Amino acid sequence: xxxxxxxxxxxxxxxxxxxxxxxxxxxxxxxxxxxxxxxxxxxxxxxxxxxxxxxxxxxxxxxxxxxxxxxxxxxxxxxxxxxxxxxxxxxxxxxxxxxxxxxxxxxxxxxxxxxxxxxxxxxxxxxxxxxxxxxxxxxxxxxxxxxxxxxxxxxxxxxxxxxxxxxxxxxxxxxxxxxxxxxxxxxxxxxxxxxxxxxxxxxxxxxxxxxxxxxxxxxxxxxxxxxxxxxxxxxxxxxxxxxxxxxxxxxxxxxxx
Amino acid sequence: xxxxxxxxxxxxxxxxxxxxxxxxxxxxxxxxxxxxxxxxxxxxxxxxxxxxxxxxxxxxxxxxxxxxxxxxxxxxxxxxxxxxxxxxxxxxxxxxxxxxxxxxxxxxxxxxxxxxxxxxxxxxxxxxxxxxxxxxxxxxxxxxxxxxxxxxxxxxxxxxxxxxxxxxxxxxxxxxxxxxxxxxxxxxxxxxxxxxxxxxxxxxxxxxxxxxxx
Numbered sequence: 001x002x003x004x005x006x007x008x009x010x011x012x013x014x015x016x017x018x019x020x021x022x023x024x025x026x027x028x029x030x031x032x033x034x035x036x037x038x039x040x041x042x043x044x045x046x047x048x049x050x051x052x053x054x055x056x057x058x059x060x061x062x063x064x065x066x067x068x069x070x071x072x073x074x075x076x077x078x079x080x081x082x083x084x085x086x087x088x089x090x091x092x093x094x095x096x097x098x099x100x101x102x103x104x105x106x107x108x109x110x111x112x113x114x115x116x117x118x119x120x121x122x123x124x125x126x127x128x129x130x131x132x133x134x135x136x137x138x139x140x141x142x143x144x145x146x147x148x149x150x151x152x153x154x155x156x157x158x159x160x161x162x163x164x165x166x167x168x169x170x171x172x173x174x175x176x177x178x179x180x181x182x183x184x185x186x187x188x189x190x191x192x193x194x195x196x197x198x199x200x201x202x203x204x205x206x207x208x209x210x211x212x213x214x215x216x217x218x219x220x221x222x223x224x225x226x227x228x229x230x231x232x233x234x235x236x237x238x239x240x241x242x243x244x245x246x247x248x249x250x251x252x253x254x255x256x257x
Numbered sequence: 258x259x260x261x262x263x264x265x266x267x268x269x270x271x272x273x274x275x276x277x278x279x280x281x282x283x284x285x286x287x288x289x290x291x292x293x294x295x296x297x298x299x300x301x302x303x304x305x306x307x308x309x310x311x312x313x314x315x316x317x318x319x320x321x322x323x324x325x326x327x328x329x330x331x332x333x334x335x336x337x338x339x340x341x342x343x344x345x346x347x348x349x350x351x352x353x354x355x356x357x358x359x360x361x362x363x364x365x366x367x368x369x370x371x372x373x374x375x376x377x378x379x380x381x382x383x384x385x386x387x388x389x390x391x392x393x394x395x396x397x398x399x400x401x402x403x404x405x406x407x408x409x410x411x412x413x414x415x416x417x418x419x420x421x422x423x424x425x426x427x428x429x430x431x432x433x434x435x436x437x438x439x440x441x442x443x444x445x446x447x448x449x450x451x452x453x454x455x456x457x458x459x460x461x462x463x464x465x466x467x468x469x470x471x
Contacts, residue, residue: 020303030312031305078266085266085294
């Protein structure tokens with residue numbers, strides 16, 4: 001049954017409404033669960049939230065769902081995407097403590113620990129590549145990770161490729177050093193003031209591209225398509241230019257201190 | 258002001274007008290929350306692909322029970338009268354059922370079926386557990402004296418998907434019936450007899466797999 005038809009039946013009241021609700025749940029329950037899993041880690045919690053989400057959707061005679069037909073410009077085929085947005089809002093609302101938290105950029109979380117450390121030292125703390133190599137004890141005995149190679153890899157990954165497809169690996173030739181270790185369970189801290197100043201200094205479009213790529217981990221291809229950036233490789237140029245600005249900003253900051 | 262859910266959906270599919278598109282972009286450049294919402298909705302295809310632990314059936318029923326058929330909104334007096342009538346009708350039904358059971362003790366019929374309905378062993382194609390690759394026809398063996406057959410297809414959870422009544426012993430599905438690849442469905446045939454009896458086949462399950470024309 002088409003979504004419009006399903007909604008019409010749902011809003012019609014009586015027996016038809018009850019059977020349409022059942023069909024609606026059969027069609028979308030799995031999607032609801034997947035969305036709720038993004039906010040909850042415990043299965044029982046997810047199951048409990050599922051019923052709460054359903055209650056919110058049907059509450060006040062389907063007031064939430066009744067908004068869909070009134071949204072200008074939306075087609076019936078937009079219903080699943082719209083529903084994702086709505087159920088996400090409800091899930092966030094039910095999981096209040098996740099709000100208001102400053103998030104570390106998702107794209108950086110996907111880097112392997114050494115690369116992330118190199119990124120932090122270079123962009124957040126203003127170290128030169130030589131200093132980073134020395135501090136992390138890289139190229140020990142002529143072996144190990146070359147900091148320049150690592151740096152090139154970081155740039156390539158952050159600006160060009162969708163890192164979701166890449167699995168993080170820990171280079172085996174590098175001896176364990178607790179300075180490099182970034183525990184997986186705990187989110188790294190982010191220098192809020194530095195981030196804000198960096199972003200403030202970028203043009204609006206660049207800020208948005210940086211947010212979508214670094215914070216939301218969206219691929220450059222997807223960003224170009226959504227923001228209608230043509231040619232597509234302009235996104236890569238924006239990302240590289242933005243990172244250069246961050247580095248300059250950190251250097252200036254260090255010089256003034 | 259934050260972007261609406263509709264703005265986000267339209268932005269993702271390129272449906273925003275030029276002016277709204279520009280103002281949405283300007284807003285997103287400085288709004289972490291809306292960028293996060295946008296990225297989240299953009300992940301819909303991932304959500305559809307990902308596997309998650311299944312829903313407990315008791316919870317599905319709990320959610321389902323949130324919407325029940327509406328009852329009449331009459332006055333308290335009419336409610337009492339209606340309830341009174343229901344009680345009287347219930348008592349009468351109990352008396353009739355007990356009487357019938359006492360009179361026909363030797364022939365025990367299922368409590369869940371009317372006398373006119375009984376199970377019959379019909380040969381059905383596709384067979385139970387079959388994998389159907391195309392929208393092939395459905396076949397069944399004939400029942401002597403049956404004047405028509407009612408064919409019904411259900412979703413795996415029992416919701417009716419399609420039904421028809423015909424005199425042939427095969428049927429091709431109309432284009433309006435769409436199967437989801439990988440999903441399972443149930444089907445059965447009822448033979449309608451001239452004396453109003455109905456013979457039901459056993460329910461057969463089949464899985465639709467993509468590979469042939471839909």
